[in-house]
Amino acid sequence: KSGLVERGAEFMGLKPPNPVVRALDDVSLTVAEGEVVGIVGESGCGKSTLGRVVAGLLQASEGTVLFRDKRLQDMPGEEAEAARLKVQMIFQDPSSSLNPRQRVREIIGAAPLHHGLTTARELDDYVSLQMARAGLDPSMASRFPHQFSGGQRQRIGIARALAVQPDMLICDESVAALDVSIQAQILNLFLDLRKQLDLTYIFISHDLSVVEHISDRVVVMYLGRVVEEAAVEELFSHPNHPYTRALLQERPSLDPVQRSFSAIEGEIPSPLSPPSGCHFHPRCPLAMDRCRIERPELRTVGSRHKSACHLND
Ligand code: SF4
Ligand code: MG
Numbered sequence: 001k002s003g004l005v006e007r008g009a010e011f012m013g014l015k016p017p018n019p020v021v022r023a024l025d026d027v028s029l030t031v032a033e034g035e036v037v038g039i040v041g042e043s044g045c046g047k048s049t050l051g052r053v054v055a056g057l058l059q060a061s062e063g064t065v066l067f068r069d070k071r072l073q074d075m076p077g078e079e080a081e082a083a084r085l086k087v088q089m090i091f092q093d094p095s096s097s098l099n100p101r102q103r104v105r106e107i108i109g110a111a112p113l114h115h116g117l118t119t120a121r122e123l124d125d126y127v128s129l130q131m132a133r134a135g136l137d138p139s140m141a142s143r144f145p146h147q148f149s150g151g152q153r154q155r156i157g158i159a160r161a162l163a164v165q166p167d168m169l170i171c172d173e174s175v176a177a178l179d180v181s182i183q184a185q186i187l188n189l190f191l192d193l194r195k196q197l198d199l200t201y202i203f204i205s206h207d208l209s210v211v212e213h214i215s216d217r218v219v220v221m222y223l224g225r226v227v228e229e230a231a232v233e234e235l236f237s238h239p240n241h242p243y244t245r246a247l248l249q250e251r252p253s254l255d256p257v258q259r260s261f262s263a264i265e266g267e268i269p270s271p272l273s274p275p276s277g278c279h280f281h282p283r284c285p286l287a288m289d290r291c292r293i294e295r296p297e298l299r300t301v302g303s304r305h306k307s308a309c310h311l312n313d
Contacts, residue, residue: 021271023049024060025224031168036194036201038215038232040208040247042268045221047204051170054202055089085115088161092173094153098145104131104156105141112163126163133196134159135189151182158189168200169193175210187214208251212236217304220244223271223279226298230305240307243280278310286311 024046031037039047052058054065056072065072067083075083091097098107109127112118118126128138134155145153154174161169171190175183191214193199205211211218211232218235220228220243228241239245246264266283269275275282281291290310298308 022224022274023271024053027221027224027226029054029219029226031200031202033167033200034194034198036203036214036216038211038218039202039204039221040206040211040218041221042206044223044268044271046224046271047221048172050221051089051172051202051204055087055170056084057089085164086167088164088166088169090154090157090161090169090171090174092176094150094157095145098153098156100145103142103144104136104148107145107156108141108160108163111160112165115164117163117165127159130159130163133162133193135185151178151186154178154186155189158186158193162193162197166199168202170202170204172204173206174203176205176207183210190214208247220247223269223274225279225308226306227280227309228305228307229298230302234302234305238302238305240301240305240312241280241309242284242286242311244307246283278308 027046027050029037029050039050041047049058053060056065067086070083072080072083102110105124105127108130109118109123112126113120113123124141127141131138131141136152136155136159140148145156148156169190174190175186178186187210190201190203194201201214203211203214215232218230218232219226220235220241222243228235228239228244230238230240235244236248239248243264250264264283265285269279269282275292277293278284278287278291278296281287284291288310294310296308296310298306299312301307301312
């Protein structure tokens with residue numbers, strides 16, 4: 001459960017006295033072991049911030065992160081470090097996270113060696129195993145990142161994450177920069193690894209098709225709040241929240257008759273000054289007077305299905 005306040009950067013050339021962005025506002029997320037939870041929303045909705053808080057890369061100003069029912073902030077240093085290692089993040093652009101001057105062997109092998117998960121003697125075999133798991137040819141371990149394609153570089157990033165023996169991968173737009181055919185290969189690799197290694201995933205994406213393909217459960221975010229969550233089939237067949245419905249309608253369809261114009265009116269408001277009441281009200285075709293004033297709570301609308309909209313009253 002987390003409320004995160006980040007300091008806002010310069011806004012339109014002006015520096016307001018105390019600019020704060022509530023990047024996450026009363027967000028609560030539970031991920032079961034072995035589950036794949038998709039987090040979807042437009043840019044600026046807080047999905048990346050949520051992923052970084054869970055991964056320990058950002059600290060929430062309020063709230064807690066529990067790992068196997070234990071508060072991370074209460075764990076002694078060593079235990080916390082071990083827990084952090086169990087949650088690894090895979091980013092969108094593998095190139096920017098791979099040191100161009102390091103060989104793949106070093107990129108993949110440095111962390112497990114440092115943490116005592118392998119020895120210098122066994123390192124080559126250890127790295128080969130991670131490369132094979134990620135679908136890379138282990139004979140390429142002495143090459144540099146630039147000698148690989150974009151898809152292969154993402155596989156290097158995945159092998160590096162696997163090398164510290166994680167239980168959970170947090171994938172933040174991990175296939176967004178790849179061609180569609182390569183995207184499918186990487187998504188299927190994630191699903192294979194889930195079976196082989198009992199991995200749990202938080203899968204962050206703006207792309208509904210990607211989220212639908214990989215997730216068991218989907219959380220929809222809008223301007224720092226969770227607006228809907230449900231099992232994947234339920235969400236896609238019976239979306240409840242007007243924002244979710246608009247997102248689904250906006251999906252590019254291969255059938256030109258079904259293809260509609262942008263279903264969501266207006267721009268995403270600035271997170272620095274989010275609209276009152278329901279954050280979605282300026283863009284919602286069904287908004288009522290109440291929506292401008294009163295914040296809708298996330299509540300149960302079906303079996304393991306929650307939505308935050310006054311229309312459910
Ligand atoms: Fe639309 Fe009101 Fe529901 Fe918000 S609470 S999604 S504005 S109907
Ligand atoms: Mg993001």
